Amino acid sequence: MKYDFDLKKMCPATYAFHVIGGKWNLPILAILSENETIRYNELKRRLHGITSTMLTNCLKELIDYGIVHREQFNEVPPRVEYSLTPSGMKLVPLIESIVGWGQDNMMSSLNNTSSTY
Amino acid sequence: MKYDFDLKKMCPATYAFHVIGGKWNLPILAILSENETIRYNELKRRLHGITSTMLTNCLKELIDYGIVHREQFNEVPPRVEYSLTPSGMKLVPLIESIVGWGQDNMMSSLNNTSSTY
DNA sequence: CAGCATCCGAAACGATACTG
DNA sequence: CAGTATCGTTTCGGATGCTG
Secondary structure (H helix, E strand, C coil): CCCCCHHHHCHHHHHHHHHHHHHHHHHHHHHHHHHCCEEEEHHHHHCCCCCHHHHHHHHHHHHHHHCEEEEEEEECCCCEEEEECCHHHHHHHHHHHHHHHHCCCCCCCHCCCCCCC | CCCCCCHHHHHHHHHHHHHHHHCCCHHHHHHHCCCCCEHHHHHHHHHCCCCHHHHHHHHHHHHCCCCEEEEEEEECCCCEEEEECHHHHHHHHHHHHHHHHHHHHHHHHCCCCCCCC
């Protein structure tokens, strides 16, 4: 499957936030960033609550975007390992900075007693 | 109106990406970052295609999150000005770094021949 | 083990009409 | 000018069952 849209017509912001948007993409990237490689079911186990359908769909998307690498071993039982591509690794610290902002901002949203802003 | 969810139970990542997620939040932040203040209809005009309903909803969310400031002047005709809060301003460069990554990654997804945009 | 096919409900998005 | 109310559409996430 290829992209549902024309990359050339897509604005980079829309593109970037499509990659990291959605309910599971971010958690998947987080786990992948903590492991060199990880197998399908192990990934699924750590993403508490995700279904096979969703995990497969998300991984496909991330692979299409060049964020995730899929390596299939033709063994019995089958083994498939997932990992971040260099492009995906570059993304991780950027995401972390946004999450860090989220932490700070959640705090100040909670206690509006001293309005430092 | 208050939050639909309990901030204390929300993970910062989910929080942060809810703030910048959605179809219009990012474009709104982009325009706000380019203007000290901006009025409702001017904002709407620049967000080509947005409806009043969506704009109002998004602004409400962003205000609840402490990202956007709303200042209402009791004049006739009514005037309301929107601007980024300091918290919102802090977010802008982080978003830009992600968008920058998006540009690079789009390029390498497209092909490896040099292109000027 | 690592998926795919199908169906369904909830949430996001949007068009239209109307108001202080 | 700056919104609200109502309703229809579209997209996303999820449950379940099946397969190589």
